[in-house]
Amino acid sequence: MSAPSENMPITVPATRAKPLLIRHLPYFIGAAIVVALAATMRFDGYILNILMQATTFAIAVFGLSVVLGLCGQINLAQAAFFGFGAYAVGIGTSDYHISYWLCLAAGCLMALVAGAVLGMSTLRLGGHYLAMVTISFQQIVTLVMINAIWLTHGPDGVPRIGRPDLFQNSQSYLAFCVAMLALVGYFVWHLPDTRLGRAMRAVRDNELAAGVVGIDVFRTKVYAFALSAVLGGLAGGLFAGGFAYVSPDQFSFAESIVFLTMSLLGGVASPIGSAIGTGLLILIPEWLRFLKSVPGLYLAIYGLSVILIIRFMPDGIWGFINVATQRWRSQIKAPPAAATLQLKPATVSGDTVLEVTSLSKYFGGLKAVDGVDIAVKRGSVHALIGPNGSGKTTTLNVLSGLYKATSGKILLDGTDITDMQPHQRTAAGLGRTFQNIRLFRSMTALENVEIGAERPGNTLIGKGGDAALSERAMEALTFVGLGPRANELISSFSYGHQRLIEIARALAANPTLLLLDEPAAGLNSSEKLELHELLKRIAAQGLTILIIDHDMTLVAEAAQHITVLNFGRRIADGESMAVLRHPDVVSAYLGTE
Amino acid sequence: MDLALQLLFTGIGIGAVYALVALGFVLIFRATNVVNFAQGEFSMVAAYLMVVFAVDLGWPYWLSFLLSLAGMALLGAIFNLGVYYPLRHRTFLPVIIATIGASILLANSVLAIYGPQPQVLEGWFETPGIQLGPVYLDSQYLLIIAVTMILVVFNYWFFEHTMLGKKLQATSQDKEMASLLGISVSTMIMITFIYSAVLGGLAGILVAPILFVSIQMGSTIALKAFAATIIGGFGDVAGAIIGGLALGIIETFGAAYISVPYKDGFAFLVLVLFLVFRPQGIFGERVAEKA
Numbered sequence: 085m086s087a088p089s090e091n092m093p094i095t096v097p098a099t100r101a102k103p104l105l106i107r108h109l110p111y112f113i114g115a116a117i118v119v120a121l122a123a124t125m126r127f128d129g130y131i132l133n134i135l136m137q138a139t140t141f142a143i144a145v146f147g148l149s150v151v152l153g154l155c156g157q158i159n160l161a162q163a164a165f166f167g168f169g170a171y172a173v174g175i176g177t178s179d180y181h182i183s184y185w186l187c188l189a190a191g192c193l194m195a196l197v198a199g200a201v202l203g204m205s206t207l208r209l210g211g212h213y214l215a216m217v218t219i220s221f222q223q224i225v226t227l228v229m230i231n232a233i234w235l236t237h238g239p240d241g242v243p244r245i246g247r248p249d250l251f252q253n254s255q256s257y258l259a260f261c262v263a264m265l266a267l268v269g270y271f272v273w274h275l276p277d278t279r280l281g282r283a284m285r286a287v288r289d290n291e292l293a294a295g296v297v298g299i300d301v302f303r304t305k306v307y308a309f310a311l312s313a314v315l316g317g318l319a320g321g322l323f324a325g326g327f328a329y330v331s332p333d334q335f336s337f338a339e340s341i342v343f344l345t346m347s348l349l350g351g352v353a354s355p356i357g358s359a360i361g362t363g364l365l366i367l368i369p370e371w372l373r374f375l376k377s378v379p380g381l382y383l384a385i386y387g388l389s390v391i392l393i394i395r396f397m398p399d400g401i402w403g404f405i406n407v408a409t410q411r412w413r414s415q416i417k418a419p420p421a422a423a424t425l426q427l428k429p430a431t432v433s434g435d436t437v438l439e440v441t442s443l444s445k446y447f448g449g450l451k452a453v454d455g456v457d458i459a460v461k462r463g464s465v466h467a468l469i470g471p472n473g474s475g476k477t478t479t480l481n482v483l484s485g486l487y488k489a490t491s492g493k494i495l496l497d498g499t500d501i502t503d504m505q506p507h508q509r510t511a512a513g514l515g516r517t518f519q520n521i522r523l524f525r526s527m528t529a530l531e532n533v534e535i536g537a538e539r540p541g542n543t544l545i546g547k548g549g550d551a552a553l554s555e556r557a558m559e560a561l562t563f564v565g566l567g568p569r570a571n572e573l574i575s576s577f578s579y580g581h582q583r584l585i586e587i588a589r590a591l592a593a594n595p596t597l598l599l600l601d602e603p604a605a606g607l608n609s610s611e612k613l614e615l616h617e618l619l620k621r622i623a624a625q626g627l628t629i630l631i632i633d634h635d636m637t638l639v640a641e642a643a644q645h646i647t648v649l650n651f652g653r654r655i656a657d658g659e660s661m662a663v664l665r666h667p668d669v670v671s672a673y674l675g676t677e
Numbered sequence: 678m679d680l681a682l683q684l685l686f687t688g689i690g691i692g693a694v695y696a697l698v699a700l701g702f703v704l705i706f707r708a709t710n711v712v713n714f715a716q717g718e719f720s721m722v723a724a725y726l727m728v729v730f731a732v733d734l735g736w737p738y739w740l741s742f743l744l745s746l747a748g749m750a751l752l753g754a755i756f757n758l759g760v761y762y763p764l765r766h767r768t769f770l771p772v773i774i775a776t777i778g779a780s781i782l783l784a785n786s787v788l789a790i791y792g793p794q795p796q797v798l799e800g801w802f803e804t805p806g807i808q809l810g811p812v813y814l815d816s817q818y819l820l821i822i823a824v825t826m827i828l829v830v831f832n833y834w835f836f837e838h839t840m841l842g843k844k845l846q847a848t849s850q851d852k853e854m855a856s857l858l859g860i861s862v863s864t865m866i867m868i869t870f871i872y873s874a875v876l877g878g879l880a881g882i883l884v885a886p887i888l889f890v891s892i893q894m895g896s897t898i899a900l901k902a903f904a905a906t907i908i909g910g911f912g913d914v915a916g917a918i919i920g921g922l923a924l925g926i927i928e929t930f931g932a933a934y935i936s937v938p939y940k941d942g943f944a945f946l947v948l949v950l951f952l953v954f955r956p957q958g959i960f961g962e963r964v965a966e967k968a
Contacts (some may be wrong), residue, residue: 156770159823160777205953212712212911216903219714220945221898231938283848335898342780348774380788380892383781390778394771395763 108270115266123259132254132328138366139261140323145314145346145358146272152344153353154276154358155308156288158211161202161218162343164225165313167335168195169320171236172227174330177246184248188321192314199313203306209374221338229332241331245324254326261322268315272355279538279548284308286524287537294483295523297589298510299537338383345386348393351400360401419530419570422558426544427625430513431598433498437462437597438483443474443492445482452478454652455492458630460597460645465629465658467643469636471672475652476632477519480601483630484516485509494671497596511540515595517586519602519632524576529585530570533557536589544594560592561585580611587618597628604635616642640664648672679811684929688721690818691887692925693825697880698902699909699917701873706912707849708869711772715780717899719874720881723749724890725787725813728796738801745882746875753874753934757867765866772952788892795889802891821883828876829918836914845869897941901928904948919959 127135144166151159172191176182198221206217229236236242251257275281283304286294295301301391324330342365350361365386375381397404438460445453453475460466470476481487483494485506494502501509515536524532537545537556545552561567562585566577574582583603590598603619604612612635619642623629637644639660646663648656656666663669698716705713726748730741760779764772806815836842847855848865856862880898888894902917905924909916924944932940949956 158770158773203947209952209956211769212706212773213956215714215777216713216900216907217948217952219896219902220900220948224897224942224945227939227942312730338781341777344774344777351743378789379793380785382785384785384789387780387782387785391782394775394778398767398771404927411845 086215088417089425100459109276110371111270111273112266115263116639119259119263119266122262123256127255127258129254132258134366134370136254136258136261136326137323138363139258139265140319141343141346141366141501142325142359142362143265143268143319143322144316145350145362146268146355147312147319148343148347149352150272150275150284150315151312152347153351153357154285154288155305156279156306157305158215159218159309159312160215160337160340160344161222161225162224162312162316163335163337163339165195165199165316166320166323166339166343167229167330167332168198168313169227169317169322170324170330170335171242171320172317173321173324174242174245175235177325178242178244181246184325186248188318188325188580191321194316195313195317195320196310199310199316200306202313203309207305207309219337223567224342226332226336229335230418230582236332239332241329242324243329245328245330247325247328261326264318264322268318269355269359272315272358277550280304280307282535282538285531290522292486293518294535295506296486296510296516296518296522298507298593299535299538300505300507341383341386341390345390345393347391347400349400351402351404351406352358353399357400357402364401374382405606419558419567422555422562422567425559425563425591427591427622427627428544428595429464429594429627430497430543433495435462436460437497438630439493439495440483441493443479443482443494444490445487446490450616451652453482453649456647456649456652456654456658458647458654458657460630462628463623463626464645465631465643466625466645466647467639468630468632468647468649469634469639470649470655473651474649474672476649477601478652479649480516480599480632483509483542484514484599499619510593510595513541513596514599515539515590515593515597516599517583517590517601517603519584519605521579521582523582523585523589525574528571528573529561529566529577529588530554530557532574532585533560533570533589533592536560537592539593540597542594557588557592560588563591563621564588565614580607580614583607584618591622591627595627597630598622600629600631600633602633603631604633604638612638636664641670680933682812683928684928686812686814688929689922690815690821690925690931691884692905692922694884694898694921695901695905695917695924696872696921697825697828697883698877698898699905699921700914701876701880702902702906703914703917704869704876705873706906708845708866709765709772711769711776711872712903713761713763714773714899715756715760715774715783716873716877716902717895717897718780718783719749719752719877719895719896720753720884721890721892722783722787723878723881724798724885724894725791725796726878727885728800728890732796734799738799740917742882746878749874749878749917750871752878753871754867756874757870760852761866761870762794762863768800780899783854784895786894791891791892795891798885798890800886817883817886820858823941824879824883825918828879834915841868901925901944904944906958907948907956908951908958908961913958913960914941916958916960923959 144162148159148162151157169191172194173187176187177184204222206214228562230239247257251260283299286299287301287304291301322615346361346365347358349364351357369382436459440456440458442455442457443453444455456479468476468479482489485504489502496512496514499512501512534553535555537553538548545556558567558570561570564587566581566584577585605614607615616638632645643660646660647654648663648669650672655672656663697930698720701716702712723745726745727741730736730744731738756779760775763774788925801820802816804809804816806813836846844860845865846861850863852862901924905920906917908923909920924947928940928943
C-alpha cells in the first residue's frame with residue numbers, strides 16, 4: 085500500500101541544540117496565559133458552551149490528526165471513542181457516584197482497549213477494511229447506547245453528570261479543559277519528531293520500506309490507532325463534565341463525520357490545522373443557525389465539503405497557508421559538517437556472514453527460486469547475477485522477508501532469520517536498498533537516514549537520542565556525498581542521488597550485511613563511476629555486500645565472488661573471473677550456438 | 678423445524694439483497710481498486726425515487742421502476758464524474774474519504790428534502806404470497822430471489838461472453854495495457870459506475886417494500902454488503918453472492934433466536950470473526966492491497 089504522502093505537509097526540522105523544554109518555553113508561557121484568561125474572563129453561558137465544545141472537540145480531532153495525518157490510517161469511529169469517555173464519566177459520576185478522576189481514567193482506558201483490539205484485528209489488512217470496520221464499530225456502539233437501557237438510560241441519556249471538586253464552577257472547569265488541550269496539543273505537535281512519530285510518518289509514506297528499515301509496521305499502526313482512541317476518550321470525558329448531560333445522538337456516526345470534516349478542513353497533518361478546523365466548524369454553524377431548521381441540511385453541506393476539500397485543498401487550510409507563506413520563511417538551513425562515517429559490522433559467527441541453504445520460493449506452480457544455495461564470505465563483495473526472470477529479485481525479497489520462503493534456511497551471522505518479519509531481520513543486521521527507490525517522500529534526506537540509523541541493535545548511536553541520531557545520519561549522508569543537502573526534501577533530489585540516499589539510509593543502520601538491488605539501474609555513466617567508488621569505500625570498511633546487478637562491468641570489477649541464477653536455479657558459483665567464463669553462464673546470457 | 682425453514686426462506690431473500698449490493702461493491706473495486714462507500718446510498722436513493730414516482734405521482738409501478746433505474750444510471754455517471762474521476766490518480770485514502778463524503782451528502786440531501794419520516798412503498802404484486810406446506814412464501818421475497826438469480830446469470834454471461842464484458846475485465850486487470858490496446862479506460866470505468874449504481878438501485882427498490890424506505894437503509898445495507906464481500910473473499914464475484922446469502926441467513930436466525938434489537942450487530946460480529954480467523958474469506962482471493 086502506498087500512503088497518501090501527497091496530502092501531507094512538509095516539515096523541515098532545524099538543527100536543535102538547546103534542551104527541548106527550554107526551546108518550547110514560549111509555548112508553555114502562551115498556554116498559561118490562555119488558561120489564565122479562560123479562568124478569569126467573564127463569559128456568558130452561551131459563549132462558555134461554545135468554548136467548552138470547541139476545546140473538547142479539538143482534543144478528539146487531535147486524535148484524528150495522529151492516526152490519519154501522521155500514520156495515514158483512517159478512523160471513522162472517533163465519536164464512538166468520544167462516547168466511551170463521555171459515558172464512563174456520565175454513568176460513573178451520576179449513577180454510581182464514583183470520583184470524576186477515576187471515571188475519566190476508566191473512560192480513557194476503555195477507549196484505549198477498544199481501539200487497540202479493533203486495530204489489532206484489522207490493521208494487518210488494507211485501509212478499506214479499517215474504514216468499514218470502524219464504521220461498523222461505530223454503529224454497534226450507538227446500538228448499545230440506545231438499547232442497553234439498564235446501563236446507559238437508552239435514548240433518554242445520562243443527566244446530572246459530576247465534575248471534580250476542584251473545578252465545580254463552569255469557568256474553572258473550562259480553564260481545566262483548556263489546560264488539557266494545551267498539554268495534548270504540545271504532545272501531538274512534538275510527536276512527529278519522536279521515534280514513534282517518525283515511524284508513523286514512515287509507515288504513511290511507504291509501508292514496505294518502513295518494514296525493511298526496521299520499523300514494526302503493524303505495531304506502529306496499532307499504537308497510532310490506540311492513541312487516537314485514547315484522545316477521543318479523554319475528550320469525551322471532559323465533554324461530559326462540561327455539559328452535565330449526554331445522549332446517544334451526540335456520539336453517532338454523523339458526529340464521527342463531523343470530526344473527520346474538522347480534521348480535513350483545518351489540515352489533517354498538524355494540530356494547528358485540527359484546531360483551526362474545529363474552531364471553524366463550531367463557529368460557522370452558530371452563525372448560520374437558520375440552516376438548522378432543515379434536518380440533514382448541515383450534514384449534507386459537510387459531506388459536500390469533504391468532497392471539495394479532498395479535491396481542491398487536500399492539505400486543508402493550514403497546509404494551504406503553509407504553502408502560500410513558504411517563500412517568506414527562512415531558507416533551508418545548511419546542516420553542520422559531520423565526522424567520517426564509521427562502519428563496524430557485527431561479527432558473531434565465523435567466516436560466512438550469510439548462509440542460504442536450499443532456498444525455494446514458489447508462486448502457485450511457478451518455481452521462482454528453486455533450491456538455491458548461497459554462501460557470502462565476511463568482508464567480501466558478492467554478486468548475484470542472472471538474466472531477466474532468473475529469480476534474483478525474488479531471492480532478495482525472500483532474504484529481506486518481504487516474501488516468505490517456501491522452504492530452505494537463511495542464516496545471518498549465525499542467526500536463523502528464515503521465519504522473521506522484515507523489521508526483525510533488519511534488527512538482526514540486514515540492510516537493503518530497492519531497485520525501484522522506496523524513500524519516505526514527505527521527509528527530508530536527513531530524516532530518511534535518521535530512521536535508518538534508528539535500527540534496533542545499532543550499537544553506534546549510543547542510547548539513540550535525537551542528537552546522536554542526526555549526527556549518525558549526517559555522517560552517512562556525508563559519506564555518500566550529500567551532506568550539504570541533508571535538509572532538503574526527497575523530491576528535490578535527482579534519481580541517482582535518491583539512490584545514494586537509500587544507500588546512506590542502509591549504511592546509517594550499521595548493518596552486518598548490505599543487500600543492494602540493482603543499484604546501477606537507471607544511472608548514467610558518471611553516476612555509475614561514483615557508485616563504484618562508493619562501493620569500494622564501503623567494502624574498505626569491512627562491510628559485506630551482496631549485490632544484484634545487470635551491469636557486468638560493475639559486477640566484474642566490484643565483486644570477488646559471483647553466484648549465477650537461471651530459471652530460479654543456481655547454475656554457477658565461484659570466483660568472479662572463473663564464473664563469467666563458465667560455459668553455462670555464457671550460454672544463459674548470450675544463448676548457445 | 679417449520680420455523681427454521683421459514684427463517685431460511687426469509688434469510689435467503691434478505692441475503693439476496695445484500696448480494697446485489699455486494700456485487701456492486703465488487704465490480705467497482707475490481708475496476709478502480711477503490712471501495713465505494715456510497716454504494717448503500719444508491720439503494721436508498723433508488724427507493725426514494727420509487728416513492729416519488731409510484732406513490733407521490735401515482736404513476737404505474739413498471740414505469741416508476743424503469744424511471745428510477747434510469748435515474749440511478751444518471752446518478753452513477755454523476756458520481757463517477759464528481760467523486761471518483763477527479764481523484765483517479767491519487768492514492769486510495771483520499772478516494773475513500775471522498776466516497777464517504779458523497780455518502781453523507783446523498784443521505785442528508787434526501788433527509789433535507791423528505792424529512793425523517795420513513796415512507797411506505799407497496800410491493801410489486803397484489804398477491805401477498807403463497808403457502809407451500811409449512812412455509813409461507815412472501816411474493817416480494819420470491820421476486821427478490823428470482824431477480825438475483827437472473828442477474829447472477831446475466832452477470833456471468835455479460836462478463837464472460839460479450840466483448841464489452843471482456844473489455845471491462847481487461848480494464849480491471851491492467852489499466853495501462855488495456856489503454857494500449859485501444860480500450861478507453863475512462864469509458865469502461867464510467868460503465869462500471871453506471872452498472873453498479875443500477876445494481877444498487879435495483880436492490881433498494883426490491884427491498885423497499887420489506888423494510889421502510891428510510892434515510893438509514895443505505896448505510897445499513899452497505900454495512901451488510903461489505904461484510905458479505907469479506908465473508909465471501911474480497912474482490913470475488915461469486916464470493917460476494919455466497920457471502921450475502923450467508924449473512925442474510927445468519928442474521929435472520931440471530932434475530933429469531935438471540936436478540937432483535939442487536940440484529941444489525943451480527944453482521945459486525947461475523948465480520949470481525951472472519952477478519953481475525955480467515956481474512957481471505959471463503960473463496961480466499963486477495964487480501965493485501967497492491968504493493
